[in-house]
Amino acid sequence: MDDEIKYKNVKELPPMTVSTGLMLVNKTGSWRSLRPIIDEDKCISCMICWKYCPEACIDIVDDKPVINLDYCKGCAICAEECPKEAIEMLEEGK
Ligand code: SF4
Numbered sequence: 001m002d003d004e005i006k007y008k009n010v011k012e013l014p015p016m017t018v019s020t021g022l023m024l025v026n027k028t029g030s031w032r033s034l035r036p037i038i039d040e041d042k043c044i045s046c047m048i049c050w051k052y053c054p055e056a057c058i059d060i061v062d063d064k065p066v067i068n069l070d071y072c073k074g075c076a077i078c079a080e081e082c083p084k085e086a087i088e089m090l091e092e093g094k
Pocket residue numbers: 038042043044045046047048049050065081082083084085086087
């Protein structure tokens with residue numbers, strides 16, 4: 001048996017890492033304790049947040065990211081990856 005791990009080149013990976021079919025019936029927004037808020041003044045519409053969101057719940061509307069809170073689980077990956085620090089995670093209910 002070959003124990004060597006063979007990593008794929010990024011160009012060989014699928015464009016997204018989630019199944020959109022499953023996501024449509026699994027409203028993960030109820031998991032959320034932190035809510036992402038986008039500062040439109042800081043946002044440069046690079047769409048990195050859209051690319052990285054594991055729930056694929058960031059839509060692009062008029063070239064701007066819009067988060068669908070029915071599916072956003074509050075993981076904060078978008079906030080971590082945003083190059084302009086334009087996404088703040090706020091506690092739910094505050
Ligand atoms: S990653 Fe940040 S700057 Fe880029 S589109 Fe998303 S919110 Fe805007």
